[in-house]
Amino acid sequence: MELHVRYEGDDDPDKCTARKLARFDLATLHRSARETPPGVVLNPHAEQALSPADRRDITPERLVALDCSWETAEAEQFSLGGPHRALPFLVAANPVNYGTPFQLTTVEALAGALCVFGERSHAEELLAKFRWGHTFLELNDEPLRRYADCADSGDVIAVQEEYLAAE
Numbered sequence: 001m002e003l004h005v006r007y008e009g010d011d012d013p014d015k016c017t018a019r020k021l022a023r024f025d026l027a028t029l030h031r032s033a034r035e036t037p038p039g040v041v042l043n044p045h046a047e048q049a050l051s052p053a054d055r056r057d058i059t060p061e062r063l064v065a066l067d068c069s070w071e072t073a074e075a076e077q078f079s080l081g082g083p084h085r086a087l088p089f090l091v092a093a094n095p096v097n098y099g100t101p102f103q104l105t106t107v108e109a110l111a112g113a114l115c116v117f118g119e120r121s122h123a124e125e126l127l128a129k130f131r132w133g134h135t136f137l138e139l140n141d142e143p144l145r146r147y148a149d150c151a152d153s154g155d156v157i158a159v160q161e162e163y164l165a166a167e
């Protein structure tokens with residue numbers, strides 16, 4: 001699975017998870033939307049939740065994230081080609097937003113999406129570059145496995161409802 005990031009560059013470069021992935025050749029950064037190839041776009045504003053069915057949407061298989069500050073991550077920033085999908089309920093493990101649902105770093109979002117697509121070892125490879133990376137898989141182990149077993153977005157939402165009700 002190819003991993004691409006539209007890199008805005010308005011966040012602290014020392015803490016930027018996308019830059020670190022690119023340093024290890026684990027993702028490709030793009031400085032403009034025009035240069036960013038189409039893929040399944042991880043967009044927290046999207047109406048549809050990501051599900052295993054989305055894997056088939058793009059050939060070659062490609063995930064795209066937008067790395068920018070959460071301050072500027074408005075819906076209009078996500079003008080990127082391809083189907084846009086929101087990740088279902090998952091909890092951040094990074095030190096800045098630890099325990100916060102939905103507000104993930106770029107590496108957590110990519111790793112979460114890979115797990116939904118059944119690509120867990122690829123997700124582990126990304127997260128291994130971060131001190132707290134394994135915690136993301138530990139905190140979200142059960143929901144990630146259940147989302148990966150879903151047929152479509154409707155099933156994913158039904159599973160998500162259980163976690164939201166327990167919040």
Ligand SMILES: C[S@@+](CC[C@H](N)C(=O)[O-])C[C@H]1O[C@@H](n2cnc3c(N)ncnc32)[C@H](O)[C@@H]1O
Nearest residue numbers: 016017042043044065066087102104105106109
């Ligand atoms: C707003 S940026 C913040 C990046 C942070 N500066 C870093 O170093 O990782 C995080 C990106 O991950 C993806 N993402 C995070 N949470 C998401 C969610 N709940 N649904 C879909 N995509 C999400 C989006 O592409 C989002 O723009």
